[in-house]
Amino acid sequence: MGNEATLNQLVNEQEKAVFKSMRTDMETGKAVLNVEQLGYFLREATLDNTILRDADFKLMKSFKKHLNRVGINGRVLTNGYDVNGETDPEIPAADVDFGANELDVKKLKAMCEIEDDEKEDNMTQAQFEQTLLQMMGERIGEDLEYWALFADSEVARSDDPLLNTNDGWLKKCANHISSRSIAPSNGMFDIEDGPEAMFDAMIKALPPRFRKNRRMLKFYVPFEVEDAYRNILINRGTGLGDSAQIGFNALSYKGIPIEHCSTLDDEDGRGMLGNRVCSMLTNPKNLAYGIWKNLSVEPERIAKNELTRYWFRIRGDVDYYFRNGAVVSVMNSSDAEALPELSRA
Structure with missing residues (x-):
């Protein structure tokens, strides 16, 4: 009308x-x-x-x-001279990636x-x-x-007419890692080792060119991961632990900010993933x-x-902008539920 x-x-x-x-x-x-x-x-x-x-x-x-992007793959500097000190005509060209x-x-x-x-x-x-x-x-x-x-x-x-319309950030991410409870043979981290093990695995899974400036990155995590990490800080008995217990200061791990995203807590979304819980690591401005x-x-x-x-x-x-400039980690819902309590031990 x-x-x-x-x-x-x-x-x-x-x-x-x-x-x-x-x-x-x-x-x-x-x-x-x-x-x-x-x-x-x-x-x-x-x-x-x-x-x-x-x-x-x-x-x-x-x-x-x-979403135009440009990058250069591999090394660009080399020894430009042959054994006689003459300019080497076979210097490889830099691989410029337009996409x-x-x-x-x-x-x-x-x-x-x-x-x-x-x-x-x-x-x-x-x-x-x-x-x-x-x-x-x-x-x-x-x-x-x-x-x-x-x-x-x-x-x-019929299961979810909204989610059916597109592919979102979790699916489009090029780097997915799982806990060993999901993939015993090739899982990248153990839940029993706490959220730091997951953070380390995510950092390692991110291609080196995207982890150079860590302060540009951010972990987006569900409640269970954030709560477990705060519990770990509290247990350390330091000034940082005190501030984590009595306040709600911003969190970071190895220089990378950590932020709770309540949408990652959504039960319907987790259900669509087969009762799996996701966290994400990327530069926020890589998300469009x-x-x-x-x-x-x-x-x-x-x-x-x-x-x-x-x-x-x-x-x-x-x-x-760069699908390989992000990492999504996956764990079972039951493991996520147990994580805060495990972190108190």
Whole structure:
């Protein structure tokens, strides 16, 4: 439905004023958020979502965007002279790697409904706009980070129609390592050795070119890993342990910051992975996500029920600049649950 038709069917003046402030998409005629509204919506969507807040955001003006990258593989310096002191004509050329991953936006929808009485009795124009932008932005942001991490196009639509639409950061990562309880013959770390063993294995699995500047990296971990590491610091009986016990200071391991990402705690996401728990190591700016610039909100009037449904349509995608510039570690849910208690010993 076009924005003009939308305005004609709205009966609440405060609501009508909000939709008048939106702009009309020239192709579809639908109401889309203006620049200020879109900025507000996206701030709310990322405010409490750890990885989305850190990642490299792209406001996309087309449905596809190349994430261009360039790098040089291997060594470039060599002895440039032969045994006679003459310039060696056989110096190998540097292997320059030009490439690009691509953001290709997928259609996603969300819906909320508000009864007429609630609007008439409780909402000013500002409050109505806050509901549409702030509250829905916050909730959509939570689902967006869940989708950005756990999406897997091989998941059956009947199992999770959201995750089915795409492949997320966990799947697209080029370097996956497992605990020995999952892979006894080639697992990279033992849970019994604590979270430090996992951190060391993740650092080792990251290609050398990506671990040169450790302060640019970050561990994103679930609650169990963060809690276990804090317990270990507490047990050391040092000033650092005291601060970990009575405060909530930022954590790091060998110079790499550690941050809890609550989306990695999501039971549905873990279930889709076969009751597995993931942690991630990467440079946050290696993570890219894009949102199509035209985010539309379309009301659907249900007169007989005296309510209006609001359909949000958003297009987005996620990828890495360098897929081999990240490591994802995997452990069983049962091991993750035991980790905090093991760390107290």
